[in-house]
Amino acid sequence: MTTRPPNAAFDADVAIVGAGPVGLTIANTLGLYGVRVLLIEKLDAIIDYPRAIGIDDEALRTLQAAGLADEVEAHITPDHWMRFVTASGRCFASIEPRTDEFGWSRRNAFIQPQIDQILYRGLARFPHVQVLFGHGLASFAQDDAGVTLQLEGPNGSARSVRAGWLVGADGGNSFVRRSLGVAFEGRTKPNQWIVVDVRNDPLGTPHITMHCDPERPYVSAALPHGIRRFEFMVMPGETEEELSRPENLAKLMHKVVADPDAVDYIRKRVYTHNARLAERFRVERVLLAGDAAHIMPVWQGQGYNSGMRDACNLAWKLAHVVKGLAGEALLDTYGQERRDHARMMIQLSEVAGDIFAPESQAAAKARDAITLALNAVPAIKQYFVEMRFKPMPRYEQGAIVQPEAIAAGAPPAALLGGLFDRSGNTALGRLFGLMAENKESLFGRLVRGLQAPVPTPVGRMFIQPRVLCEDGQTRRLDDVIGLNFAVIAWGTDPTYGLTPEARAVWERLGAKFVCALPAVQMKHRDDLRPGVIRIGDVGNRLKDWFARWPQSVVFLRPDRFVGALCSPQQTSATTMAFAQALSATDTAPSALPANNVLHLSAA
Incomplete structure (x- = not known):
């Protein structure tokens, strides 16, 4: 393969700010391409406390491409189902996808720090990839040829580095995004949740159960290696300090275990659900990825996985541009392809959260009645069980070539459009509206009308048998x-x-x-x-x-x-x-x- 020689004026071809899973994945993938990378992290080490707990087949395929799947596989629980139950214990929705068209189980449990450590160790394969811990980004300036970064190191030391491109993978409070002045629009849910991670699983049951108790919704999730996560909604008037007191925490845990004093706690942490999307993902030689580009509620486990989709989409494009195999316009397709799908995953996560924790007991009763009726319809029940409601990435523009008959597009969604209104006031109405927008779904095909053209595989992920x-x-x-x-x-x-x-x-x-x-x-x-x-x-x-x-x-x-x-x-x-x-x-x-x-x- 003929490639452009590295530019000796640069300290790195690509600088990445943020050594989370997205930055680590991009660095590993670029390393495989032979691209010189400088990964900058303000912390002194990889974060070691649990965060994400769900990894999907697309993300595992990305880790496979990075050459790390064999190590990762030892730390996942495949076929990890999610069940929604009412306060009375009735299961009204069970998500049990059993497909493996992309080579991996569709839903898997994992413990994020374990996978992050594998990604970090994977960088040792590449002498052309350097990691700087304990260095924060103070400022940066870009020109037609590259980006100059001013770093703050230990004890206030300063360092200037020069790179061809900069990737901001520095989280939801991204300094890179804020410095660019890119809008980050969305909403923050008013309620908070307290996460309790424990060792030596006191329940031992598999899968995830979403307990839709209107008095206090909570989650119980089995994780690999005997770890379990509990999440409880923080009710109005409660504070993190109050809930963390032993006596109050024991009251919470009494909902799920017989003896809270015998639980082997790892950590307790309160967090807020955010749903935000960056106005654009590229500003000249600077690109945003992961939480710096979008953040979403946890209910479908798509925050981590959407970031991995960013890494998968962006890394190969950066590599080909750096090597002179493609022009810079290829990087414009990154935002074209990823932003719309990120928006759909945010919407799906919001809808799932609204169904799980309605704003009133009346809404909860309405949800229970409607889901009971829908469960009696086999086609609808199968639709949820197989997770067909999840919008799969489908690119209609970008680095693709669409056949003529397909590019004309489908007719506007007119049939039943009023019924399936995503802007409606009910969570189920928004869910049906989202399904109507999903062109792969039964609802989507119905809403678009019976004369919709045959779909094309162009712009969709290929199978991996x-x-x-x-x-x-x-x-x-x-x-x-x-x-x-x-x-x-x-x-x-x-x-x-x-x-x-x-x-x-x-x-x-x-x-x-x-x-x-x-x-x-x-x-x-x-x-x-x-x-x-x-x-x-x-x-x-x-x-x-x-x-x-x-x-x-x-x-x-x-x-x-x-x-x-x-x-x-x-x-x-x-x-x-x-x-x-x-x-x-x-x-x-x-x-x-x-x-x-x-x-x-x-x-």
Whole structure:
């Protein structure tokens, strides 16, 4: 792969402020690309107290791409379900997703400091990645060539560093965001919650239970390694100091354990739920990620996971820009692709919180009655059990090439639009409105009308089945491809008919060419072609995926999102259009129509 030589005038190609999970993940991913990174953290060490407790399949796939999944897997509880129960003990919603289309269980429990430590230790693999603990960012200034940072070190020492790009991953109170003057709009819920983490789990039951008790809602969550988390709502007039007193804490714990005095406490902490979104994610050479870009209530466990989606989306784009493989316009697609989905996850988290803890007992009774009726409808019950309400990332603009018929979009949501009004006054009304906006859901399809066009996989995450390799071993698909672009064709050679110009694009990007076959055909070796990886489709998952669409060649981005889809005879033309969508350099693509729409003939 031809790359631009490092700029000796920079101390680092990328400076990252904040050594939380997002900053650590970006640093590890950039390290794999050979990018010089300076990770700056004002604390003296990685935070060691528990915070997030839920990690989803997308985040685990990101850690897999960083080469750390084997270590992480020992510290998760797969298939971690969430159950909502009324004050009487009736379970009115149980979220039990059993799918693993992305290679991992959809919902998993974890203890964040354990994974953060794995991410931190992972940086030792890279001599070109440096970590500065005990250094705060005092100020920064950017110009056309880079960013100059003024740091405050131990004992008031000062240090100036120069980087090509700056990533602000420094939390909800981000100094980077505030210095840029980027608006951070949203709301803060008036009520607080006290978190109690304990060792030697006094209950031992699996999963998470959301106790929707109107007198005092609380949560009981089983975590790996015998840890359990309890969360209790702080009621009006109560303070953290009062609730932390042994006698008052014992009263809280009496709701969940028989003997509060025998509990092995780790920590107690009060927090407030915030829901905020940055006005933009990029200001010239400075980018925002994680809580610096968006914060959300905890009810769907999406604060951590949304930050990991940011890291996954941003890191490969930064690497390709730094290496001169793509123009700076590629970084504009980061905000285009991530901001709308972050907003949807904030909305989902707010709705879940409103359903869990309604503002009045009358609202709680209405919720109980409605959910009891809805549970009698199998299709609706299955919709919640399988977690189909969760809006999956889907990019309709950005570093993708949309087929012409799809880019025209669906008709406006008119049918039943008044009923499914997300701006309504009830939590269930907002939930139905959110589901109506989710284009993948039954409600979304219903609201858009029966004539909505067939969806496209472009802009959505590709599946990750286990595949049979040439050496006879079965591996996850991403482990075969590596942290690269990939061109995957079903049953054919993806390189056949490529023009020299199109081939040069893929060679410059370091793409992998992959031919997916029925597993039994791997025994036939006469069709081996140089530079093409053959994989056997174990369980027909790839065949089923390709059977859904009229084209058979898929372009995968390094973050495993589908960048384009075409027929074998359209591979060269689509390649050149995709190169332009990526702002890839050293290519001469023909002009691409607006909205990255490629006009393709029928397959």
